[in-house]
Amino acid sequence: MDSLTQIILGAAVGEAVLGKKIGNKAMLYGAIAGTIPDLDIFASYFTDTVSALEIHRGFSHSIVFSAIFAPVCAWVVTRYEAYKDFKGWTWLFFLALFTHPLLDAFTTWGTQLFWPLDTRLAFKSIFVIDPLYTLPFLIFLILAMLQKRTAKKRRVYNNLGLIVSSSYLALTLLLKWIAFTKFESALMDQNIAYKQIDTRPSPMNTILWSANIETEDAYLLGYYSFFDTQPITFEAYKKNHELLGDLAEDEKVQQMIAISKGWYTIINKDNKLLFSDLRFGLLSMDEGAQNFVFQYEIVRDEHGQVQFVEQEKSNLDGKKLMSDLWVRIKGN
Structure with a gap:
């Protein structure tokens, strides 16, 4: 998905994990983690077109990458942040890193989620930019951000954003199936x-x-x-x-x-x-x-x-x- 959508998803995941304890910082670090997997695009500056295409959404979009770099990021952050719960930070970074390729798996390009296996998971049910997924999610995230750290409404708004966006994502699979049956019938006819x-x-x-x-x-x-x-x-x-x-x-x-x-x-x-x-x-x-x-x-x-x-x-x-x-x- 596009960078804005991944930032929103990462921020919402960060809020869900540590928002009650560290407030908007949870959104900030979640948003940062949500963009990290796409740094593989810089491979195009160091290699040829074909190799860059192979690298894109490869290792950096895998469960292995999330599992390795989540504790590394947590260790770095606990060196200077007042909140020192290493386990909490690790969960924040793991889920923010992992949900990025999980969302990308619904697009046409897909992700090599199970790297090093040379298989791309691609459900092809959503385009890389879809306002119906992103805009409601963004609105709920902003509403959550404006609430106090301990406010109940903060968690309600953030959870609603995650539920609405995930429900729409599930709906795209149903729409894809309906479209597929229409094409299949047309070919038969x-x-x-x-x-x-x-x-x-x-x-x-x-x-x-x-x-x-x-x-x-x-x-x-x-x-x-x-x-x-x-x-x-x-x-x-x-x-x-x-x-x-x-x-x-x-x-x-x-x-x-x-x-x-x-x-x-x-x-x-x-x-x-x-x-x-x-x-x-x-x-x-x-x-x-x-x-x-x-x-x-x-x-x-x-x-x-x-x-x-x-x-x-x-x-x-x-x-x-x-x-x-x-x-x-x-x-x-």
Whole structure:
């Protein structure tokens, strides 16, 4: 999830653990701990694109990381804070660190929660930014913050924030299941033979859902809104995996294929070989659009090593996408 949401979650968890004893400091330290796992993004400054993608939401988003660094953070804090309960501080940091990847597991990218096992947990039921999850949570947190440390209302507001946000998160799983059944029925009605379906919510909402469907030689992309009145339609994108040629055996290409979980197409455009990760959709909902959110040019550097160069996106792309989404959310 986005940084603000993780800060709010960490602060609420900190308050739940030690708020009654140390007041707003519990929120402060919880918020700090809630941002620590995402420091793995700095890997992009020290390594190549593919390796940085592998590192993101890996070790720092695992139970092992939380278990190791919680007592370390607790030890550091008890060196200078007046409140010296090491066990209490350890619980605060562990839960604030652990709930971060737990929440991220509901997004499309997922988390390597059980590192060192090479498995990402991804429920794909919520977008990385969802106002319906974040805003109510933030309001309850602010209300709690304004109360005195020992006030009963403080705990009530904080608990309400945790309950409402968690309930919404559970609701997204139900909405995902409903959307999945709609896509499945549409495929059956249209007599489309397929291998697998991958569904996720569109940006910033859980009303409009998208699906990738794998067939023998192509991927089908479709959308479903809970306000739809017409049948679901699908648009086909050829896999074109054969365009990789000998590159298919390259280590970096194999890594990128593994990262995408096999949901990728290859496009030869303007003498550029583009690798498109289908899991995060397009920047446009126009028919035939090929500007995928995560798209990389495959190039060789001066040493002959294969590199993936992410294609630039402009603010206009984002505005166009949000405009298209708003229209599509209201139904087909």
